[in-house]
Amino acid sequence: MISYFGIHMAHAIKIADREIGLNHPPYMIAEMSGNHNGDIGRAFALIEAAKDAGADAVKLQTYTADTITIDHDGPDFQIKGGLWDGRSLYELYEEAHTPWDWHERLFKKASDVGISIFSSPFDPTAVDFLTALDAPAFKIASFELVDIPLIEKVASVGKPMILSTGLADLGEIQEAIAAVRRAGLEDFVVLHCISSYPAPADNSNLLTMPHLGETFNVLTGLSDHTHGTSVSVAATALGATVIEKHMTLDRNDGGPDAAFSLEPNEFRQLVVDCNTAWKALGGIHYELKDAEQGSLIFRRSLYIVKDIAAGEVITSEHVRSIRPGYGLPPKELESVLGQRARDSIARGTPLAWHHLV
Incomplete structure (x- = not known):
């Protein structure tokens, strides 16, 4: 396959029954994260809303406060600045985690609704747990990319x-991809991501994404923490095959x-806009498009703009390049000037070769 940037790209992959690749609309992931607010009913409602909004998958995060950090009041474990300033890591993760005893019910809910569901594991026990649930895919979160x-x-x-x-810097990304490939896995996607919450749009540097694809011969996408939908739509136009956004x-x-x-x-609009951007990419195509057929008549062409008698020499007073497009192409103007009219030609006649001697 050749990408939009002229580089050889990785093969398409499949999550559940959904193909993911440049020849398919972007795979849209609704990240639930901690937005269930500790209420499984709200988690169920988010799964339903993601399906209704057109998402392809809901993503969870599978950890507990104890599997991701320790309960410690030292300065290393306190968050300084940003959205969660002043909170301890343990406190934040205790609030945000998705209880493990919910997972089976959430997976069943997703199955009933008809949407894929998978998760980010944050330690080996979570990998085993999700494997037992037959998760169709796994997500490695940005902060875990260095956990080879x-x-x-x-x-x-x-x-x-x-x-x-x-x-991650380029070397760390290379190490992570090498680890995946050492295990014999080629069905993976690498998401460009700015780990700031929220992320400023002008920090997005989306041109990094096609560079990742070219450098590592992988499918790429975007994990988007900016406000709004514009950055995700722009990423789609740069070849993103996966878009992940919190919901x-x-x-x-x-x-x-x-x-x-x-x-x-808003997520529904994101899906619509990203799909529109993907459709707009199309391919390299210079032929007349079906939608353009009706506009051909409005091109410029050569018309007689002053009555001319039979045998009279045609000058620039008699012929001009104007709309519509039924006459000779404007590029023929120099060839026409100085020739004689075969018959009289009325003003408003599209000029044709048979009019000339």
């Missing part, structure tokens, strides 16, 4: 993987990720 043993364990399961690259039922309800999440109607 975790990546190797996930890759060894053999399911498709999605890897986010926020915070909440209502930002006014609060929650750890609500401030940079889309509400259902």
Whole structure:
């Protein structure tokens, strides 16, 4: 396959029954994260809303406060600045985590609704847990991209993987991709990501995304933490095959990720706009398009703009390039000037070769 940037790209992959690749609309992931606000009913409603909005998948995060950090009041474990300033890591993750005893019910709910569901594991026990649930894919979060043993364990399961690259430099991305490939897995997508919450649009540097694709011969996409939908649409125009965006039922309800999440109607618009951007890409095509056929008559062409008698020499007073397009092409003007009219020609006649001697 050749990408929009003229580079050889990775083969398409499949999550559940959905093909992912440049020849398919972007795979749209609604990230639930902690936006369930500790209420499984809200989690169920988010799954339904994601399906209604046109998402291809809902993504969870599978950890507990104890599997991702420790309960410690030292300065290393306190968040300084940003959306969660002043909170401890343990406190934040205790609030935001999705209880493990919900997972089976959430997977069943997604199956009933007809939407794929998978998760980001944050330690080996989460990998085993999700494998037992027959998750159709795995996501490596940006902060875990440097955890090579975790990546190797996930890759060894053999399911498709999605890897986010926020915070990582080129060398770290290379190490993570190498770890996946060492395990024999080629069905993966690498997401460009800015790990800021929210992320400023002018920090997005979306041109990094096709460079990742060219450098590592992988499918690429975007994990988007900016406000709104514009950055995701722009990424689609640059060849993103996966778009991941946080979703909440209502930002006014609060929650750890609500401030940079889309509400259902906004996510629905995201899906529409990204699909439109993908369709607009098309291919390299210079032939007349079907939609253009009716506009051909409005091109310029050569018309007689002053009555001319039979045998008279045609000058620039007699012929001009004007609309519509029924006459000779304007490029023939120099060839026409100085020739004689075969018969009289009335003003408003599209000029043709048979009019000339």
